[in-house]
Amino acid sequence: METVAHTIRLRCGAMTHEADVQQGAETRPADLYAELFGKQASTLEVVSTGRLSQVGARPPIRTYLAQLWKRRHFLWAEARAKVTSGTRETLLGQAWLVINPMLNGLAYYLIFGLVLGAREGISNFLGYLIIGVFLFQFTTQCVTGGAKSIASGRNLIRAFTFPRASLPISVVLRGILNLAPTLGAMFVLILLLPEQEHWTAAAGLFPAVLVLQVLFTTGLALLLARAAAALPDLNQLIGVLMRFWLYGSAVFFSIERFENYPWIVGIMEANPMYMVLDAARDTLLYGVVPATSTWVGLGAWSVGMLVVGFLVFWRAEESYGRL
């Protein structure tokens, strides 16, 4: 470091005479003269990094993960608090967690199933639709909530020091808590509805699909949380993009409709949410173990998105407290 300072001074000396005089007049007395001969009284305080450490500095990734793990109780408490507070002022309270996705499903059923005739060629269309709508809603909630998490958690950010990744992760936890009653309703509906499904051991693989979906969604929430913190305009876009994604994930129609357009099929099959829905329907409705390619593709998307999202979020850790 000292050598750097020397070279800079040397370079100044090599400049024209005028520049040298200016340099001398302005910087040198302020730095050296005043410090050495002390026009003003001055004190030198020496502190050591052995005892003091820098505040607000981004910790290395291991420490960061350890800090996050230490805050797990906070994450859980925050998620639980938000789930109940979201519906606290309504008359039906937490029943909305079930009613809302059911009404959503009904709307899609009426419009796409009956009016537009999307159900042709799909066996057990109701089950197909319910799984699609309910699981996709979880992703929508987490992604839009995750993108807004830094802005809406500003009060907490300004009040307490904690790993900021807690905020988007807490949104996903909230989504999971929301999903629990929704899943219950989903199973009841699938069992009650008249159309027949094939229950086999493959249904036992459904939790694995769900775990992969949660990992993927967490990564995406972290990624978008940083992006939307830097550029709030993104929040306006996400609603529209999510709608495109919904239509591109075969929530209420079959992919076979696009058999004549192989490129559309190609895009849809590479889409992680399509993989999630396809695998979930295979396990729950049709009693089939999802194809190996689906597992590999979905696994790669989930782990990849989680790692990328986490790293991207962590790199900007110091910036989230800005006004």
Add this chain to the structure above:
Amino acid sequence: MVVSDLAIADPFAQATVAVQDVSVRYRVPSTDAAERRRRANPLVKAARTVLGNDPKVTVRALSGISFVAKSGEQIGLVGQNGSGKSTLLRIIAGLENPAKGRVLAESTPVLIGVNAALVPDLSGEENIRLGCLAMGLTPAQAEAAVPEVKELAGLGKSIYLPMKTYSSGMGARLRFAIATASNPHILLIDEALATGDAAFKERSEARMQGLRKSAGTVFLVSHAAQTIEETCTRAIWLNHGRLVLDGPAEDVALRYRKWAWAIAKDKPDEAKQIIETAFSEREQTTVRVEEARSSRRYTSRHVRPSSASSRRSQGGQ
């Protein structure tokens, strides 16, 4: 940190917070018409009008602040509105990062601000638990801290009501009570106590005394120089983001009061003289940070140059 009963002016008091040459700048939109006219490019102007954006200006919130706080000190920050007091607290708390310089602290500082609303939909009681967990307490510790926090806040039955129904004074009391629950070594208080009533003031001052006794450091922002004089051991006067004076609370607060009085009575010459005298008498503090590598006692002989002699060394730490 084993020493529990430190005298106020202990020469062997340990440094708890070191602020090294900190500067903060903000880029913020301004509706100042002069600023709008300054940028002559008609395209940029037209774009701004269409998008409804205001031109951005740079605000220097803090420039070149250096000092070291010791254990057992209670430091008051005085200055006008907008002089950078709250910004300095946020920087010390690590909630924001300075454009230049750095802040070192012995443990995580806890800031009680006027803005922290916690979760408005939750009741005060639930916010206590959440706040305790957010500060890193375990659920058992948080549960144990709840009665004490409730008592310190002294909100009665209101503690069970949603926090959004609280008055600003009630909110401030609750935040103060929550923030002290984790027994922070370094406590930063931003006008939090100004809104409390007499009974709460008494209790909160006793609590702060307790924190200071356990060798902690308390920073207190207040416009009321009298509060600083009465409760603090040391005071720092900020004006337009610059450090004017750093010294014993009585002296600094008295000069600040004289200066504020001169401003209020519209005597700019007198005010200017007071502030210039203060500037000339100020002790310039230079903070040097020694990088300790492995053991706590070990300090390298090849110390890095201090901040004042080569600012460029900042980046390479």
